[in-house]
Amino acid sequence: MINIAIDGPAGAGKSCAAKLVAERIGALYLDTGAMYRAFALAMIRRGADLTNAEAAAELVGKVDIDVGISGGTQHTFINGEDVTDELRSVEVSAGASAAGLVPEVREYMQAKQREIAGTYDVVLDGRDIGTKVLPNTPHKFFLTASAEVRAKRRFDEMHKENRPPFDEVLSAIIARDEQDMNRAADPLRPASDAIIIDTSDMTLNEVVHTILESVISVGR
Numbered sequence: 001m002i003n004i005a006i007d008g009p010a011g012a013g014k015s016c017a018a019k020l021v022a023e024r025i026g027a028l029y030l031d032t033g034a035m036y037r038a039f040a041l042a043m044i045r046r047g048a049d050l051t052n053a054e055a056a057a058e059l060v061g062k063v064d065i066d067v068g069i070s071g072g073t074q075h076t077f078i079n080g081e082d083v084t085d086e087l088r089s090v091e092v093s094a095g096a097s098a099a100g101l102v103p104e105v106r107e108y109m110q111a112k113q114r115e116i117a118g119t120y121d122v123v124l125d126g127r128d129i130g131t132k133v134l135p136n137t138p139h140k141f142f143l144t145a146s147a148e149v150r151a152k153r154r155f156d157e158m159h160k161e162n163r164p165p166f167d168e169v170l171s172a173i174i175a176r177d178e179q180d181m182n183r184a185a186d187p188l189r190p191a192s193d194a195i196i197i198d199t200s201d202m203t204l205n206e207v208v209h210t211i212l213e214s215v216i217s218v219g220r
Contacts, residue, residue, distance in 0.1 A: 011145065032124055034067070042065075060104045142194040
């Protein structure tokens, strides 16, 4: 069984790297963000206030968030219902960020993710994988890059017709960093034994190669 943890701030390239690493070693890529989005969607459906931490905590235990793989693609479920196609709205994304600040929600998600990692060879990316979800895996990586580089990546990913000015994208990246690093529940930080990779001047293939070289050298 092999479990690989890839953490880092928004725009560091961890999701793209994690997907390619998983593909190249024949492992499952687990989109942990989709699980938080599903939880937010469950709150929206119940008419709950997405900014109410008590409401989010109360929903834990009343809703089952799970994932499955079909055709090589992850599908995310709420109480057995496939909600994959409903998870990318602005409201759901904002709700996921708010839910991620609630300790009870994080603990629930971490337990779910550990359960999946105990069943499959899996690559997980997020902000607390190496520190909380998979603290015992020997394969921990923390991807980072300057805020300007990360903002440029996000800016370039957006459709030209709808994207905001670059300064707004940069401000959003900086604000997300502040939120992630200073939240009370599992603040963003590299695990003490994580390999830190600055991706600012690296191509995606170079990042993937660096990760795979380390995984091969350490072994399972």
